[in-house]
Amino acid sequence: MQKRTSFQEFDRLRIFFVLVFWILVSLLPGCAGMGKMVSSDDSAAETMEGTILDGKTLQEISFDELIERLSAVRIVYIGETHTRMEDHRIQLRLLKALGDRLPNLCLGVEMIDTSYQSVLETWVQSGDRDSRWFLEKTHWYANWRFPFDLYADIFLFARERRIPTYGLNLPFHIPAKIAIGGIDSLMAADAAFLPPIIDLNIDRHKAYIRDIYEKHHSKAAPNRDNFEFFYMAQCAWEDTMAESISRHVGQHHTMIVLVGNGHIVHKFGVPDRAFTRTGLPFATVYLTTDEDRIEPDIADVIWKTSRTGDSRLPPRNHQEPSQEKP
Secondary structure, eight states: OOOHHHHHHHHHHHHHHHHHOOOOOOOHHHGGTOOOOTTTTTTTOOOOOOEEETTTOEEEEOHHHHHHHTTSSEEEEEOOOOOOHHHHHHHHHHHHHHHHSSEEEEEEEEEGGGGHHHHHHHHHHHHHOOOHHHHHTHHHHTTTOOGGGGGHHEEEEEEEEOOOOEEEOTHHHHHHHHHHHOOGGGGGHTTTOSOOOOOOOHHHHHHHHHHHHHHHHHSSSSOOOHHHHHHHHHHHHHHHHHHEEEEEHGSSEEEEEEEEETTGGGGGTHHHHHHHOOOOOOOEEEETTSSOOTTTTSSSEEEEEEOOOTTOOOOTTTOOOGGOOO
């Protein structure tokens, strides 16, 4: 009876940590500004929506100047809050502008993991697959789960323009396993997806993740080892995306990376890890609402958007597969 009880307790703990991991992960993009903030009476805090700011000086720059800056680097990270439609409209606008200007552009996406690369290649190269096919083959709602309507226009544009698109992420079941038992607990089949190097020693990054963890994790599982495993999962996630970027960017003039704000804040998530591998110049674009406060040096560029109305999704049938044009 004691063994049965212990197993039941372990199983409940396992389920608990899976839920906690995904809850905290979902908070990362929204918590990306949880550091030293500009005061509310600072002029930058009063900036109108739609304004683009230099991330260091907080001075306004034009869209054309932004495109000039982004055209000068090899990797462009465009952040997002996953549920905010306006962020995805801006991502598409930048993708179109840079696509018109730069040769041999490619796209890297957090939303798809590396095991679906052949699906992405078929999607782009065939040019005639519809959204229903894409959702089924990527197991979108089993993996990413956010409404596809948020991302549909981006993937359709990549298909239309034949823009090589790369899945950057770990298979989505692996970080949750690491958060429960650490990297060493993985079976060989899962461990094979990990990059050769996972850096657990970036102090500012660890402090940032710990701050989020402690604010939202409460005292449900205060054991230090629980955070260490959670941090391992986060770094495995960041370094896998960095490794994927380094593997593909050399084949192209420029890579545009679409990723949650929490992965690019202060650059110590994915951007610096990719730079360690490639040495290629990059820029980060952080998208934030006018209700958020702005932190200097949170990114190279800060684009202020409006929360009002922007998170509303278009109708579910806004572009049915039968209406799509190859």
